[in-house]
Amino acid sequence: MARRRESTQVPGWAIAALVGGTAATLIAAAGAVVTALVSRAVVIPSAPEDDVEILHYDQAQGTVTLSVTNDSILPGVYSLRFSADAGHARVGEVRSVADGAVVRPVLGVDYGDLATARKGRISGWYYTHPRELGVPVDEVEVITSVGPAPAWFVPAPEGVGRKWVIQTHGRGVRRGETIRAIPVFREHGYSSLHISYRNDGEAPPSADGRYALGDTEWQDLDAAIAYAVEHGAEDIVLMGWSMGGAISLQAMGRAEHRDRIRGIVLDSPAIDWQDILRFHGKARHVPELVGDAAFATLSHGWGGVATGQSEPLDLERLDFVGRAAEVTLPLLVMHSDDDDYVPVSGSRRLAEARPDAVTYVPFQIAGHTKLWNYDRDRWNTAISTWLTAKGL
Numbered sequence: 001m002a003r004r005r006e007s008t009q010v011p012g013w014a015i016a017a018l019v020g021g022t023a024a025t026l027i028a029a030a031g032a033v034v035t036a037l038v039s040r041a042v043v044i045p046s047a048p049e050d051d052v053e054i055l056h057y058d059q060a061q062g063t064v065t066l067s068v069t070n071d072s073i074l075p076g077v078y079s080l081r082f083s084a085d086a087g088h089a090r091v092g093e094v095r096s097v098a099d100g101a102v103v104r105p106v107l108g109v110d111y112g113d114l115a116t117a118r119k120g121r122i123s124g125w126y127y128t129h130p131r132e133l134g135v136p137v138d139e140v141e142v143i144t145s146v147g148p149a150p151a152w153f154v155p156a157p158e159g160v161g162r163k164w165v166i167q168t169h170g171r172g173v174r175r176g177e178t179i180r181a182i183p184v185f186r187e188h189g190y191s192s193l194h195i196s197y198r199n200d201g202e203a204p205p206s207a208d209g210r211y212a213l214g215d216t217e218w219q220d221l222d223a224a225i226a227y228a229v230e231h232g233a234e235d236i237v238l239m240g241w242s243m244g245g246a247i248s249l250q251a252m253g254r255a256e257h258r259d260r261i262r263g264i265v266l267d268s269p270a271i272d273w274q275d276i277l278r279f280h281g282k283a284r285h286v287p288e289l290v291g292d293a294a295f296a297t298l299s300h301g302w303g304g305v306a307t308g309q310s311e312p313l314d315l316e317r318l319d320f321v322g323r324a325a326e327v328t329l330p331l332l333v334m335h336s337d338d339d340d341y342v343p344v345s346g347s348r349r350l351a352e353a354r355p356d357a358v359t360y361v362p363f364q365i366a367g368h369t370k371l372w373n374y375d376r377d378r379w380n381t382a383i384s385t386w387l388t389a390k391g392l
Contacts, residue, residue: 040307042277042298043210045199047085048172050119054082055101057114064091064114065103070340071122072102074367076374080106082120087112088128124370127179130154130194135182142195144223147204151175151224152194154182160191162234163392166224167194170242170268170369171211174202177241180372181265184380188387190237195224197247208310213273214246215313221247222255229257237392238264241369242342245269249320252329262392263330265383268339268369271346272319279343321346324353332386334361334371334379341368359386 053067064080066072073094080089089112092105106114110128130137130152138155141148152175156163165185167178175194182192196203197220199211206216221238228236238261240248245266252264270276274295281288297303298313316322327350335347344362351360361382366374386392 042294043212043307043309043313045201045209045211046172048121048123050082050084050121052120052122054080054114054117054120057106057117059115062106063095063103064089064106065101066120068097068100068102069122071367071370072104073097074122074365074370074374076366076370076376077107077126078370078373079123079125080114080120081123081125082114082117083112087114087117087120089114090126091122123173124180124368124373125173125177126373128176130179130182130192133179133182135186140193140227142220142224142227144198144203144220146198146206146220149196149198149203149220149223151196151227152192154186154192154194156189156191157186158189160232161189162232163188163190163237164228164233164235165190165192165237165239165265166221166228167192168197168221168238168240168244168247169194169200170240170244171270174200177369178239178244181239181383184383185237187384188392191233193224193228195221197221206310208308210307210309211243212309212311212313213270213318214243214250215318216311217243217247218250218254221251222257225251225255225257225260229260234260235262235392236260237262237387239267240264240269241267243270245271246273246318246320250318253326261329263332263386263390265332265334265386266347267334267371268336268342269333269347270318270342271350272321273313274315274319275321275346276342279345283340321349321353324350327354327357329357330386330390331358332361332383333358334363334382336363336366336368336371336374338365339368359389 052069052072056065077092080091088110090107092107095103135154138153140151140153142151169175169177175196178194197217198206238248248264299315301312333347335344337344351358363371372379
């Protein structure tokens with residue numbers, strides 16, 4: 001999906017300081033620029049980049065040859081999103097790996113010209129619309145404080161009932177990420193509501209056009225919960241993917257109808273944003289002092305000059321390891337040990353702090369939000385077993 005990219009060029013005032021200042025001024029100005037860029041990268045919506053080369057598409061054989069990356073050689077079934085999201089295909093299990101190339105079967109091309117594509121990325125976002133599962137689906141709108149947000153509603157097999165699951169996708173993707181969960185919840189009699197939220201490219205943007213890492217987006221989930229209650233929901237399960245996990249955890253204690261929420265399922269969740277941001281800073285060799293300065297910039301009102309945020313982030317409120325005592329609902333947490341986007345440490349520490357509330361199901365190799373793709377049976381069984389055990 002195409003998104004507006006904002007300039008990351010060094011501002012003129014910084015260049016002037018660097019050219020005309022003393023060494024101390026130069027160092028301070030450079031540090032300020034880096035801090036501003038790091039802070040802005042956290043809150044500015046951007047599309048994932050195509051990071052795998054498409055070397056050959058053999059339409060007659062039904063295979064595609066890709067460059068070898070950590071994602072392109074993962075076992076399982078995946079989306080191949082290509083040409084900057086102009087195309088979408090589905091690929092199956094690895095056929096062969098040799099000489100820096102991996103061959104996978106093409107299970108279908110939903111749109112776009114794979115024959116002329118040169119770059120793409122492997123995604124866990126396998127389906128593009130719920131109708132691909134052969135289920136009834138309605139296009140609905142949830143009225144949020146920033147405007148009407150599109151959503152999909154899939155009724156339970158016996159029709160709309162009291163049990164609803166509300167699915168909240170992660171950062172940089174859209175509600176299609178959550179379609180994979182429809183079958184297992186339908187087996188347990190749930191209607192499914194798959195929502196969009198501010199700044200995701202489908203719902204209206206916020207006034208500042210910035211992510212708040214769950215600290216404002218929860219309001220759109222709150223509106224979706226109210227929508228469900230208005231349409232007969234009495235027992236609601238929330239499911240959050242990646243940043244959608246942070247959004248769901250915020251709704252647990254802040255939603256108007258939080259008394260209707262019976263439990264939360266989390267896939268690769270953002271539990272502690274400071275932990276996540278330090279992880280990314282270390283991976284990109286960002287000095288610790290710059291990282292700390294970025295935290296201060298994000299969490300104080302004066303930082304809005306650099307980030308464009310209308311309100312600072314409350315990073316402590318977004319830390320559910322620190323707030324583990326405030327978990328009031330049963331949680332199912334599924335996370336892969338090798339997640340290189342949202343480190344597993346937050347999920348582990350929350351599970352250790354609250355073994356009475358958290359059912360923790362670890363995965364290996366699967367990466368970020370690709371648990372279903374890597375081991376569909378284990379993923380479905382984890383959800384089904386948890387729903388049954390909790391009487392949901």
